[in-house]
Amino acid sequence: MAEFKMPTLGADMTAGTLIGWLKEPGDQVNRGDIIAEVDTDKGVIEVEVFVDGVVEKLLIETGAEVPVGTTLAIINENGKSAEKVTALQKTETKKPIKEKRLRVSPSARKLAEKLGIDLQNVNGSGHGGRIQRKDVELAAQEKSAVAEVKTKPKDKALEKESFTRMRQAIAAAMARSKHEIPHYYLGTKIDMSRALDWLAEENANRSIKERIIYSVLLIKAVALALQQMPEFNAVWENDELKLIEKINVGTAISLRQGGLVAPALHDTNKQSLGDLMKNLRDLVSRTRAGTLRSSELSDSTITVTNLGEQSVETVFGVIYPPQVALVGFGKIYEDVSVINGRIKGCHKINASLAADHRASDGSRGAMLLAKIDKLLQEPEKL
Amino acid sequence: MKNGKEITYREAVRRALQEALLEDERVFLMGEDVGRYGGSYACSHGLLKEFGEERVRDTPLSESGFVGAGIGAALGGMLPIVEVMTVNFSLLALDQIVNSAATLRHMSGGQFSVPLVVRMATGGGRQLAAQHSHSLENWYAHIPGIKVFTPATVTDARYMLAEAIKDPDPVFIFEHAMLYPTKGKIKENGNGFNVERAEICREGSDISLITFGGSLSKALEAAESLSSEGIEAEVIDLRILRPLDTETIINSITKTHRAVIVDEGWKTGSFAGEISAQIMEKAFDELDYPVQRVCSYEVPIPYAEHLEKLALPQANEIIDAVKEMF
Numbered sequence: 275m276a277e278f279k280m281p282t283l284g285a286d287m288t289a290g291t292l293i294g295w296l297k298e299p300g301d302q303v304n305r306g307d308i309i310a311e312v313d314t315d316k317g318v319i320e321v322e323v324f325v326d327g328v329v330e331k332l333l334i335e336t337g338a339e340v341p342v343g344t345t346l347a348i349i350n351e352n353g354k355s356a357e358k359v360t361a362l363q364k365t366e367t368k369k370p371i372k373e374k375r376l377r378v379s380p381s382a383r384k385l386a387e388k389l390g391i392d393l394q395n396v397n398g399s400g401h402g403g404r405i406q407r408k409d410v411e412l413a414a415q416e417k418s419a420v421a422e423v424k425t426k427p428k429d430k431a432l433e434k435e436s437f438t439r440m441r442q443a444i445a446a447a448m449a450r451s452k453h454e455i456p457h458y459y460l461g462t463k464i465d466m467s468r469a470l471d472w473l474a475e476e477n478a479n480r481s482i483k484e485r486i487i488y489s490v491l492l493i494k495a496v497a498l499a500l501q502q503m504p505e506f507n508a509v510w511e512n513d514e515l516k517l518i519e520k521i522n523v524g525t526a527i528s529l530r531q532g533g534l535v536a537p538a539l540h541d542t543n544k545q546s547l548g549d550l551m552k553n554l555r556d557l558v559s560r561t562r563a564g565t566l567r568s569s570e571l572s573d574s575t576i577t578v579t580n581l582g583e584q585s586v587e588t589v590f591g592v593i594y595p596p597q598v599a600l601v602g603f604g605k606i607y608e609d610v611s612v613i614n615g616r617i618k619g620c621h622k623i624n625a626s627l628a629a630d631h632r633a634s635d636g637s638r639g640a641m642l643l644a645k646i647d648k649l650l651q652e653p654e655k656l
Numbered sequence: 657m658k659n660g661k662e663i664t665y666r667e668a669v670r671r672a673l674q675e676a677l678l679e680d681e682r683v684f685l686m687g688e689d690v691g692r693y694g695g696s697y698a699c700s701h702g703l704l705k706e707f708g709e710e711r712v713r714d715t716p717l718s719e720s721g722f723v724g725a726g727i728g729a730a731l732g733g734m735l736p737i738v739e740v741m742t743v744n745f746s747l748l749a750l751d752q753i754v755n756s757a758a759t760l761r762h763m764s765g766g767q768f769s770v771p772l773v774v775r776m777a778t779g780g781g782r783q784l785a786a787q788h789s790h791s792l793e794n795w796y797a798h799i800p801g802i803k804v805f806t807p808a809t810v811t812d813a814r815y816m817l818a819e820a821i822k823d824p825d826p827v828f829i830f831e832h833a834m835l836y837p838t839k840g841k842i843k844e845n846g847n848g849f850n851v852e853r854a855e856i857c858r859e860g861s862d863i864s865l866i867t868f869g870g871s872l873s874k875a876l877e878a879a880e881s882l883s884s885e886g887i888e889a890e891v892i893d894l895r896i897l898r899p900l901d902t903e904t905i906i907n908s909i910t911k912t913h914r915a916v917i918v919d920e921g922w923k924t925g926s927f928a929g930e931i932s933a934q935i936m937e938k939a940f941d942e943l944d945y946p947v948q949r950v951c952s953y954e955v956p957i958p959y960a961e962h963l964e965k966l967a968l969p970q971a972n973e974i975i976d977a978v979k980e981m982f
Contacts, residue, residue, distance in 0.1 A: 381913045381944040400945070407913060407944045 276325045278347040280340050283314050283321075283571040286446045290314050291339040292346065294394065301329045303349065308567065310346065315443035316535050317564040319571060327351040336394050377404040389414045440533040451595050455510075456631040460639045461588055464647045466606055467620040472653040486551045488606070489525075489580050492623075492646075494550060494656045496578050496601050497521045497542035499645035505634050506642055507575045509596035515633045524574025524594070525554065527561045535561055536577045536594060537570040547656060582606060582623070591628040598630035599639075601646070666836040668813035669699040669775075673737065676821055677707050680735060683821060684711040686722055687739030696741050697777060697836050723749035723774065727757050727826075730772040735821050740776040742784075743792045743830065757826040758801030769824040773817065779832040779870045779920050780968055786956035789964070791920040793830050793869065794927035797897035802826045804897040805851065808872040810840035812895060819851040832870030832920075851896055854904040860890035863978055864908040866931055867918035868894040871969055875918050878974035887982060897927060905931065906939045913944035916977050918969050923951035945981045950974050 280290050293311040297303055308320040309329075330348040334340055376393055378386070382405050386393050389410065396413045398405035451457075469491055477485040500507040500521050508517045521543045524536035537557050539550060560566055577594050582605035589602025604624040611620045625646060629639045649656065663671075676683045685691075685700055685707075691714040694701035704712040715722040719740055726738040740746045746753070753774075760768045780789030797804045805820060805827060807813045813831065820827035857872065858879050865875040872893050879889035890908050894900065909915055915935060919928035928949040935947055953967040 379913075379944040380941045384941050 275330065276327060276349045276351055277345040278309065278323055278349055280312070280342050280344045280346055281321060281568045281572065282342045283312070283319050283568050284316060284443065284447070286443055286450070287314055287342060289339055289341045290319075292334050292336055293318055294336050295332055295347075296320075297329050299329050299331055303327060303329060312568070314571075315439045316571060317440070317566070319566050319568050321568040323349065325349055325351055337392050377402055379404060379406050382407045382410045386410045386413075389417075391417060440529075444533060447594060448592050451592050455593050455595060455598075457593060457628050458631050458636055458639065459590055459626060459628055460636065460643055461624060461626040462643045462647060463609070463622045464625050464650055465611060465620050466623050466650065469650045469653040470606070470621055480548075484548060484551070486547050489582075489603075490547055490550045490554060491650065491653060491656055492580065492603050492625075493523050493525060493539065493542060493554070493578050494545075494547060495646045495649040496576070497523050498649050498656070499642055500576065501543055502645060503638065503642045505638065506599040506629065508598050508633060509575070510598050510630055510633050511596050515598070518575045520573075520575065522573045522575045524577040524597075525557065526577060526579035527558055529562060535566070535571065536574055536579075537561060537566050538574040540569070540573065576601065578603070588624040589626050591626065593628055593630055598633035599642075600628045601642075602626040602628065662839040662841050663810060664836065665810050665813045665831075665838050665840070666697060666699055668810045668842065669817070669831065669836075670701060670703070672814050672817035673700055673703060674706070676735075676737065676817055677703065677711060679818075680821070681711075682733065682735040683737060684713065684729075684734065685737050685739065686713045686715055686726060688715055688717060688722075688741050690714060690739050695739065697831075697833065699775075699831075699836070700739070719745050719748035720752055724752040724756070726772050726774070727752055727760075727770055730770045730826075731760070731768055735771055735773075737773045737775065737817070737821070740774060742788050742833070743776050743778040744787050744790055746774075746776050747792075753796075753802070753826070753828075754799055758799050761825060762801060770826050771821070771824050772826045773820045773829065774826065775817075775829045775831060777833045778830045779834060780952075780957040780964060781834045781870070783959055783961055783964060784833075785959040789957035791869075791952070793897055794919075794921050794925070794930070796828050796830075797900075797927055797930070799898075802828055802898070805829045806869040806895060806897055807831060808835070808867075808869050808893050808895070809843075809857075810838075811843045814842050815849045816851060816895075819849065830869060834870050838873070852899075852901065854895055854901040855893045856890060856904065856908070857893050858889065858891040860888035860912065862888045862912055863914040863916065863981065864890045864892060864905070864912045865916050865918060865974065865978075866892045866894065866905060866908075868897065868927075869920065871918040871920050874969060874971045875974060877971040878978065881971065881975055882978055885979075887978060889978065894931075900931075900934070902934050902938060905935065906942075909935060909939045910942050913942055914981050915943075916948045916950060916974060916981075918950045918974055920952055920969060922954045923949055924954060926951050948977050948981065950977050 291313040293313050295310050297309050303309060303323050304326050305324055307323050309323045310321045312319050312321050327349040330350040332347045334346045378393055385407055391410050391413050393405060396405050396409050399409050400406045473488055504517050507521050508515050522538035522540050523542040524538050526534055526536045528534045539553055576597055577600045579589055579591055580603045581589050582603055585605050587604040589604055591600035591602045593600050606621050606623050609620055609622040610617050625643055627639050627643055689696050690700045691704040691712045723738055726736040729736045757770050757772055760770050779791050805816050807816045820829055867875045875891050879891050882889050890912055892908055917928035917931050919926050921927055928951055932947045950969045950973050955967055957967055958964050
């Protein structure tokens with residue numbers, strides 16, 4: 275028997291709200307399958323299961339907010355139990371899990387969002403059970419009646435807009451970072467001429483859909499440099515540096531409504547540029563759609579932030595704890611370089627490193643940036 | 657009219673025509689039976705005597721010919737008002753309308769305008785059978801280059817014509833045949849008369865009934881009945897189908913979150929379908945119920961009175977459609 279627990283999906287996550295089960299008792303699950311959706315400070319995350327087996331029991335019902343580490347379900351690893359266990363162990367008995375897509379009028383959906391009503395708990399009175407405005411209004415009345423009974427602080431937390439929650443999550447992480455981590459900063463100019471020329475040639479042979487953007491080269495170069503500089507691919511926990519074998523570069527993605535997340539590109543160093551491009555594109559669209567997976571949010575081992583699009587020259591990053599480094603890139607700009615006394619026009623980018631001085635020293639940081647530079651001079655090997 | 661006396665829709669049209677002929681000598685009237693007979697719906701009664709044969713001209717039964725002549729006269733600097741007896745007959749003139757009237761400004765690079773006004777009767781309800789009773793306003797509303805007015809009230813019947821004549825491009829005015837004998841007071845508006853906006857004829861908070869032409873009175877009747885059952889319907893008279901005032905529709909739906917469109921055209925390919933699509937495109941998030949349409953049955957409009965009544969949208973159908981949504 276394995277317990278499936280509420281995972282931590284970020285350094286500062288203490289609790290999550292179960293939005294819905296995607297499996298039910300009796301279902302076969304395999305490692306990596308998405309089993310549930312959890313609402314966190316970072317939006318709705320799809321949570322994966324890490325064992326193979328059969329879902330024995332679902333312990334938490336949809337809509338409940340539980341602390342990290344709470345057992346959500348029991349998975350029988352040798353199970354073949356075809357018998358479906360439906361009993362939900364829970365304080366209140368509510369509706370059974372809805373398998374079908376909810377039918378909600380657009381206006382009711384909008385209203386529910388405004389009033390903070392979970393549509394899963396609303397009875398639809400329209401055709402085919404469609405939830406209409408009046409149903410949401412009724413649920414809101416019920417909710418405010420219930421809320422009066424509940425303790426105030428918890429109720430407040432429930433009603434906070436997701437944006438505010440994300441802002442608070444970022445605030446907590448960044449304040450912790452600046453409070454705890456003795457940052458040091460290094461910067462260098464990297465000549466991108468060769469990399470860009472090579473990329474132009476490479477893209478000419480690719481279909482429009484498969485073309486690679488230069489950010490992918492930067493991410494891959496960082497990942498390969500980390501292979502040789504393991505102390506930057508690590509976390510600082512309990513006054514100790516813990517090296518991490520896998521290199522999962524987190525890429526900062528800003529959200530349209532404000533805020534940002536830095537989900538991981540798993541095994542960045544082992545992926546081809548084409549795969550990285552595909553995965554990056556997928557990650558961006560899923561980040562903005564709010565369908566990230568749990569492992570993508572919690573597995574980053576370093577963060578790369580690229581603010582070149584905003585025409586920033588240099589990034590001075592704040593490390594995302596418990597990571598120990600952040601590599602930043604500014605915009606690509608035209609410059610000149612002097613080689614053997616001759617002046618030559620070229621394209622450059624400012625790379626910067628923000629690193630945790632507890633985990634590494636400046637000379638090692640300088641080497642990391644130098645390695646990234648060197649890798650970018652041989653783009654065909656990336 | 658200033659003392660608020662009720663007049664018929666027919667009389668409102670007649671006064672508008674009379675005023676137009678008096679105001680500008682370039683204006684003339686042309687069509688089947690508009691002169692000696694006084695118009696098949698008596699809208700030009702007495703005008704031949706008042707203005708003479710030069711300006712009130714009877715034509716042969718040749719829609720393509722006299723609509724074409726109207727286009728030519730408009731190109732030549734006149735301001736013709738052409739009457740087509742019913743929308744069914746106007747199909748004979750479609751080539752002139754679609755290929756000439758609507759296109760000449762474009763094809764001449766803006767050098768020519770066609771300041772033509774075409775009036776025609778539309779709609780069923782008078783037992784005139786399947787060749788005189790159809791509602792094809794949506795066909796005309798489909799065509800860029802022309803404007804489509806659908807006066808549903810005595811006020812619009814009285815004042816839309818003058819605006820149509822002022823317009824440098826072809827304007828088509830659809831007068832529902834059932835409206836001619838109806839009576840109403842002319843509303844004088846201190847802010848001037850507009851031919852841009854739809855009109856909210858009745859305010860309501862629960863549902864938007866969107867309609868035009870001959871269906872307006874049915875929608876208002878339904879709204880009154882619904883009110884007694886606690887449903888307050890907002891009734892919108894579109895007035896102008898092209899260019900359409902989408903803003904008024906969207907504002908209403910943002911308030912009511914529900915809409916029923918009443919259109920005497922057949923449902924498939926109807927103008928109601930166009931409005932429904934506009935609502936979907938621009939106010940999807942406001943909808944609490946799928947947009948519903950009350951249209952004519954998809955049959956040639958029958959001659960028999962009881963069958964004709966069944967085929968056309970009626971107030972009770974509107975009421976049923978609305979109640980289904982609550």
